[in-house]
Amino acid sequence: MELKRSLLPESDLPVEWYNLLADLPEPLPPPIHPLTKEPLDPAALERIFAKELIRQEVSQERWIGIPDEVRRVYALWRPTPLVRARNLEKALKTPARIYFKDESHSPPGSHKPNTAVAQAYYNKIQGIRRLSTETGAGQWGSSLAFACSFFGLECKVYMVKVSYHQKPYRRVMMQLWGATVTPSPSEETECGRKILASDPNCPGSLGIAISEAVEVALKNDDTNYTLGSVLNHVMLHQTVIGLEAEKQMKEFGDWPDVVIGCVGGGSNFAGLAFPFLRHKLAGKEMRFVAAEPKACPSLTRGMYRYDFGDTSMLTPLLKMHTLGHSFVPAGIHAGGLRYHGMAPMVSFAVKLGLVEAVALHQRECFEAARLFAATEGIIPAPETSHAIRAAIIEALKCKETGEEKCILFNLSGHGICDLGAYERYLAGELEDYELPQEQIDQALAELPAVE
Numbered sequence: 001m002e003l004k005r006s007l008l009p010e011s012d013l014p015v016e017w018y019n020l021l022a023d024l025p026e027p028l029p030p031p032i033h034p035l036t037k038e039p040l041d042p043a044a045l046e047r048i049f050a051k052e053l054i055r056q057e058v059s060q061e062r063w064i065g066i067p068d069e070v071r072r073v074y075a076l077w078r079p080t081p082l083v084r085a086r087n088l089e090k091a092l093k094t095p096a097r098i099y100f101k102d103e104s105h106s107p108p109g110s111h112k113p114n115t116a117v118a119q120a121y122y123n124k125i126q127g128i129r130r131l132s133t134e135t136g137a138g139q140w141g142s143s144l145a146f147a148c149s150f151f152g153l154e155c156k157v158y159m160v161k162v163s164y165h166q167k168p169y170r171r172v173m174m175q176l177w178g179a180t181v182t183p184s185p186s187e188e189t190e191c192g193r194k195i196l197a198s199d200p201n202c203p204g205s206l207g208i209a210i211s212e213a214v215e216v217a218l219k220n221d222d223t224n225y226t227l228g229s230v231l232n233h234v235m236l237h238q239t240v241i242g243l244e245a246e247k248q249m250k251e252f253g254d255w256p257d258v259v260i261g262c263v264g265g266g267s268n269f270a271g272l273a274f275p276f277l278r279h280k281l282a283g284k285e286m287r288f289v290a291a292e293p294k295a296c297p298s299l300t301r302g303m304y305r306y307d308f309g310d311t312s313m314l315t316p317l318l319k320m321h322t323l324g325h326s327f328v329p330a331g332i333h334a335g336g337l338r339y340h341g342m343a344p345m346v347s348f349a350v351k352l353g354l355v356e357a358v359a360l361h362q363r364e365c366f367e368a369a370r371l372f373a374a375t376e377g378i379i380p381a382p383e384t385s386h387a388i389r390a391a392i393i394e395a396l397k398c399k400e401t402g403e404e405k406c407i408l409f410n411l412s413g414h415g416i417c418d419l420g421a422y423e424r425y426l427a428g429e430l431e432d433y434e435l436p437q438e439q440i441d442q443a444l445a446e447l448p449a450v451e
C-alpha cells in the first residue's frame with residue numbers, strides 16, 4: 001500500500017515508541033482476575049485483543065519499533081506542529097514561555113488515531129477481519145473508523161444512543177470512513193436486547209456500549225475489540241507525541257519546566273508526558289500536571305485501588321485512581337473526560353509523586369478556550385480546554401513571581417464538532433458541578449474488596 005508523502009523511514013517521525021514501564025522505580029501493579037484475585041494471565045486477553053498488543057501491554061522493553069506501515073499512515077499528518085503561543089503569552093502579560101503540541105492536526109481531529117492506526121495494523125496482520133468498539137460522542141469511533149479504512153478492516157461501532165441522535169457529525173465521519181455505526185443499546189446483542197426488554201427507551205451509556213462491543217468480539221473469531229485509552233499499549237502508542245515534542249523543543253533551543261495535559265483515561269497526557277518523564281527520572285528538575293474536571297475528579301478525589309475498567313464489571317481489575325465503576329458523572333461537555341477511572345500507568349506516576357493533578361471547573365475551562373481561540377486561532381475541544389486552563393494558571397503564577405518558566409501543554413484536539421457546547425457557553429447556560437462527597441463515598445463503597 002503506497003500513500004502520498006510515504007517517503008519513509010527517513011522522515012522526522014520517531015522510529016520507536018517509548019515504554020515508561022522500563023524506567024519506573026517500582027513495578028506497576030498487574031491487572032488481576034476479578035474472581036480468583038490472582039494476577040491475570042495475559043493469554044486470557046487473546047480472545048478479544050491482538051497478540052502483539054497484549055505483548056506490548058506487559059512489555060518491559062524501553063523502546064518498541066514502530067512498523068513502517070504504521071509510520072506511513074502517521075505521515076499523513078505527523079509530525080504535528082509544536083507552536084509557541086506568543087499571542088496567548090502577550091494577552092496574559094506573562095514572562096512565561098508557552099508552547100503547545102498540536103494534535104488537532106490529525107484527520108479525525110485529535111490524538112486518538114495515534115493508537116487507532118497501530119491497533120488496526122496489528123489486528124490486520126494477525127488476520128482479523130473486523131474491529132468492534134464503543135464510542136460516546138464519537139471521537140474514538142471516528143479515529144478507529146479512519147484507521148480501519150487504511151488497512152481494509154471492517155469497523156463496527158456501538159455509539160451511545162443519545163449521542164447517536166444528538167451529535168450526528170462524528171457519526172457521519174465514521175460512516176464516510178466506512179464504519180457501521182449502531183445506536184446502543186441495540187437489538188444486535190444479547191446484552192442490548194436484555195436492556196431494551198426492560199427499558200425500551202434507554203438512552204444508552206458507555207458501559208452498555210462496551211458490553212455490546214465486547215460481546216461481538218467474544219462471539220466472532222474474525223472480530224477483535226479495541227480500546228482508545230487506559231491500557232498500557234495505548235499509552236505506549238501515544239508517546240510519538242512526546243518524542244516529537246522533545247526534538248522540537250530542542251529545535252526551539254528550549255526545554256519545558258512544566259508539562260501539562262488533560263486527563264480522561266490518561267492517554268494524551270501520557271503521550272506527551274512520558275517521554276519527558278524519563279528525564280525527570282534521570283534527575284532533571286521538571287513538573288508534570290494532569291488536568292481533570294471537578295465533575296469527574298478521579299485523580300484528586302478518587303482512591304488508588306483495584307476496580308473494574310467498565311460499568312458492567314466485565315473487565316479485569318485494574319489498580320488505578322477511581323471514583324468507583326458505578327460512578328456516573330454529571331453531563332459536562334468534556335465528554336472524553338467523563339471516565340470513572342484512570343490509566344494504571346498515569347495513576348501509578350501520580351502515586352509515586354512524579355505527576356501532580358489539578359481539578360478544574362468547566363466554565364473556567366471554556367473561558368480559557370475562548371481566550372485561546374481569540375489569541376492563537378484554534379478552537380480547542382472542550383476536553384483540551386482543561387489543559388489550556390491549567391497552562392494559563394501556571395503562566396499567571398509566573399506573572400506574580402516574575403519567573404520565566406517554560407510551559408508545554410498538549411492540544412489534544414479541536415472543537416469543531418463541539419460547537420453546540422460553545423453555543424451553550426456563549427448563551428451563559430453552562431453550570432459548574434462540585435461533586436458532593438456523599439456521591440463519591442457511595443460509589444467508592446461499591447469497589448471490589450481487593451487492596
Ligand SMILES: *Cc1c(COP(=O)(O)O)cnc(C)c1O
Nearest residue numbers: 229264265266267268336383413
Ligand atoms: C478522548 C479525548 C481526550 C481524553 O482521553 P485521554 O485518553 O485522557 O487522552 C482528551 N482530548 C480529546 C480531544 C479527546 O478526544
